[in-house]
Amino acid sequence: MATSLESNTPPAIEVRGLKKSFRIPTHRVDSFKERIVRPFAARDYRELRALDGISFDIRRGEFFGIVGRNGSGKSTLLKLLASIYRADSGTIRMAGRLAPFIELGVGFNPELTARENVVLNGVMMGLSPGEARRRLDAIVGFAELEEFVDLKLKNYSSGMLVRLAFSLMIEVDADILLIDEVLAVGDAAFQQKCADAFREMKAAGKTVILVTHAMATVEEYCDRAMLIDDGRIAHLGEPEEAGRRYLRLNFEGAGAIGASSTTGSEDAPVKMLGARIVDANGERTSSIEHGEKIRIQIEIEARQDFAALAIGHLIVNGDGVGVCQLRAPIGGDPPPPIAAGERLKVETVVDNMLGAGHYFVHCGVNRLLEGGVALDVAAATDFVVFGGPADRGLVALPQETTTVIEKAQA
Amino acid sequence: MSEAAAPDLREVRGPSALSGGRQRFFDLLWLISVTEFKRVYFGTVFGYLWSLIRPLMLFGVLLFVFTQVFRIGSDQVEHYAVMLLLGIVLFTFFQETTTKSVTSVVDQEGIVRKTQFPRLVIPLAAVLTGAFNLGLNFLVVFAFVFAFGVDPTWTWLLLPVALVFLFVLAAAVSSALSVLYVRFRDVAIIWTVVAQVLFYGTPILYPVTAFDDPTIEHLLMVNPLAVIFQQVRVWILAEPQAPTAVEAAGGALNLLPAVAIFVGLCVFAIWIFNREAPRIAEDL
Numbered sequence: 001m002a003t004s005l006e007s008n009t010p011p012a013i014e015v016r017g018l019k020k021s022f023r024i025p026t027h028r029v030d031s032f033k034e035r036i037v038r039p040f041a042a043r044d045y046r047e048l049r050a051l052d053g054i055s056f057d058i059r060r061g062e063f064f065g066i067v068g069r070n071g072s073g074k075s076t077l078l079k080l081l082a083s084i085y086r087a088d089s090g091t092i093r094m095a096g097r098l099a100p101f102i103e104l105g106v107g108f109n110p111e112l113t114a115r116e117n118v119v120l121n122g123v124m125m126g127l128s129p130g131e132a133r134r135r136l137d138a139i140v141g142f143a144e145l146e147e148f149v150d151l152k153l154k155n156y157s158s159g160m161l162v163r164l165a166f167s168l169m170i171e172v173d174a175d176i177l178l179i180d181e182v183l184a185v186g187d188a189a190f191q192q193k194c195a196d197a198f199r200e201m202k203a204a205g206k207t208v209i210l211v212t213h214a215m216a217t218v219e220e221y222c223d224r225a226m227l228i229d230d231g232r233i234a235h236l237g238e239p240e241e242a243g244r245r246y247l248r249l250n251f252e253g254a255g256a257i258g259a260s261s262t263t264g265s266e267d268a269p270v271k272m273l274g275a276r277i278v279d280a281n282g283e284r285t286s287s288i289e290h291g292e293k294i295r296i297q298i299e300i301e302a303r304q305d306f307a308a309l310a311i312g313h314l315i316v317n318g319d320g321v322g323v324c325q326l327r328a329p330i331g332g333d334p335p336p337p338i339a340a341g342e343r344l345k346v347e348t349v350v351d352n353m354l355g356a357g358h359y360f361v362h363c364g365v366n367r368l369l370e371g372g373v374a375l376d377v378a379a380a381t382d383f384v385v386f387g388g389p390a391d392r393g394l395v396a397l398p399q400e401t402t403t404v405i406e407k408a409q410a
Numbered sequence: 411m412s413e414a415a416a417p418d419l420r421e422v423r424g425p426s427a428l429s430g431g432r433q434r435f436f437d438l439l440w441l442i443s444v445t446e447f448k449r450v451y452f453g454t455v456f457g458y459l460w461s462l463i464r465p466l467m468l469f470g471v472l473l474f475v476f477t478q479v480f481r482i483g484s485d486q487v488e489h490y491a492v493m494l495l496l497g498i499v500l501f502t503f504f505q506e507t508t509t510k511s512v513t514s515v516v517d518q519e520g521i522v523r524k525t526q527f528p529r530l531v532i533p534l535a536a537v538l539t540g541a542f543n544l545g546l547n548f549l550v551v552f553a554f555v556f557a558f559g560v561d562p563t564w565t566w567l568l569l570p571v572a573l574v575f576l577f578v579l580a581a582a583v584s585s586a587l588s589v590l591y592v593r594f595r596d597v598a599i600i601w602t603v604v605a606q607v608l609f610y611g612t613p614i615l616y617p618v619t620a621f622d623d624p625t626i627e628h629l630l631m632v633n634p635l636a637v638i639f640q641q642v643r644v645w646i647l648a649e650p651q652a653p654t655a656v657e658a659a660g661g662a663l664n665l666l667p668a669v670a671i672f673v674g675l676c677v678f679a680i681w682i683f684n685r686e687a688p689r690i691a692e693d694l
Binding site for chain 1: 417418419420421422423424425426429430433434437438440441442445449520521523524525526527593594595596597600688689691692
């Protein structure tokens with residue numbers, strides 16, 4: 001694994017040969033009665049290998065992203081780092097105090113007041129009770145909940161709970177923070193506050209491990225990222241590369257699902273022969289500058305007669321959000337009938353108003369008159385958009401701004 | 411943040427009974443028990459009253475039955491009412507804390523599965539909260555003790571010794587049951603039955619001497635709870651006719667089975683909890 005150790009900063013976390021598997025009993029024995037009646041029932045189990053001997057270092061002051069699909073072993077790694085699971089073999093060594101946030105506010109007791117909960121959770125995160133009481137004001141202050149400090153948490157709104165949990169996390173001042181999918185909560189204003197807090201933590205030289213599905217967050221904050229797949233490290237290094245590989249893995253999965261369904265498989269009424277992005281000369285390409293044209297070309301073969309067909313592509317961004325749908329009849333308007341065995345090459349051209357990023361095209365063909373899907377291939381092709389005026393927002397739309405300056409009345 | 415003091419790398423060994431250090435363990439245990447106690451005590455208007463009313467009701471009913479209906483109490487024991495109340499209050503502590511502990515670890519699933527939390531704190535906090543409650547109940551007990559005309563003696567000062575043994579026993583049983591319940595859910599049912607049997611197997615309703623048979627007295631003293639209860643009775647009531655635990659067992663040597671059970675339970679609890687603690691989060 002090519003890891004650029006740019007400096008000799010001491011590691012904050014050192015993981016060596018970490019292995020963890022789970023025993024999944026084929027028949028779960030959960031009572032003494034059953035154990036007595038069927039003494040050997042629980043002996044059958046299959047072993048699920050969640051982590052297959054992974055090693056890595058996280059340096060001090062590093063923002064480290066961990067990404068991976070569900071079931072990749074990512075959560076297991078997280079729980080091992082947080083001392084919730086014990087490893088089968090391998091070692092984890094850490095420098096300093098770790099505050100794990102597998103889930104925000106999980107240690108909260110709804111029957112207790114915010115004051116009691118803050119002290120209790122502060123101690124759970126390694127503060128002394130006195131210290132936790134001293135930091136109470138700062139914590140409720142950051143969460144903007146000063147008036148509600150003696151209110152029981154069961155009377156809090158979910159937004160208030162999140163705010164309290166997040167400020168607790170910020171203010172306990174651990175050496176290493178382990179954060180799992182917390183940015184996706186709270187209203188816009190609070191999210192902004194979280195983002196600021198992240199930047200501050202980064203500036204303060206904290207070691208932060210961020211586990212998330214949001215690639216944008218990883219790319220924005222993380223110095224390095226690790227992609228875990230099937231219990232192994234699939235990539236360790238550049239966050240952008242980790243993001244790309246993660247998306248590819250994701251869409252491979254989606255493609256496989258599509259292929260197994262009738263619309264994408266061999267017996268689909270329309271067969272996909274190929275899908276690609278081409279440039280103005282009809283040459284295959286993978287990157288398109290903002291403002292140019294996106295040309296999506298598919299080759300299909302009809303397996304039966306159709307009254308009329310239409311394309312129905314969907315352009316999806318890296319987060320899996322559908323950005324725009326492209327629909328058009330195939331063969332002109334009105335669309336002609338298509339006979340079985342006919343091969344068609346359909347090119348769809350759209351203006352590239354997309355923001356910079358990685359996009360995938362789900363290619364689809366619909367029956368126009370009868371209705372229904374004739375072909376549906378997830379992530380049939382992909383492309384990267386570069387350039388463009390906007391660095392925020394999904395799309396950069398053509399704009400026109402007019403200003404009228406009215407002279408000040410004398 | 412001081413940049414100079416770079417903490418050394420230390421190995422993380424995963425969850426355990428005491429994970430996270432001794433200091434944190436005791437801080438958490440104390441904090442959780444006190445908060446829980448305060449919640450019950452101050453949380454509702456009748457909070458404390460409810461926790462007192464159960465043993466008092468039981469006391470009232472049993473007192474009536476055994477002094478008015480069967481008359482085994484009043485005939486044999488000078489201060490039957492006080493003996494009964496002492497027994498009920500002590501046993502209620504033992505029964506309530508152990509019963510509450512059985513499901514405690516599973517009830518705290520969120521904390522166990524999602525935070526690094528010293529697992530042993532959970533059942534022990536239930537015991538400590540129960541102990542606070544017991545302390546408060548003893549105020550009521552002593553009000554009765556005076557009301558029934560029992561004279562104070564110096565042996566009252568020995569009461570904490572007996573209570574320490576009772577707490578240790580409750581803690582051992584509670585922690586063992588709480589981890590066993592993670593794997594075997596019928597532990598809860600089994601334990602309510604066992605607790606019921608223990609109630610009758612401990613001299614609470616009757617004095618040890620009720621059977622006029624030394625063999626039964628010896629047998630009763632195999633139960634560590636019976637030894638503790640008998641000794642409390644002797645120390646508080648200071649009745650010359652009531653045998654001490656040693657006398658009831660028929661010699662110090664005969665107390666060995668009770669001691670062995672007591673020690674055995676503690677060792678078993680420590681062993682099973684340490685064995686299961688690292689895996690609780692996975693088994694839930």
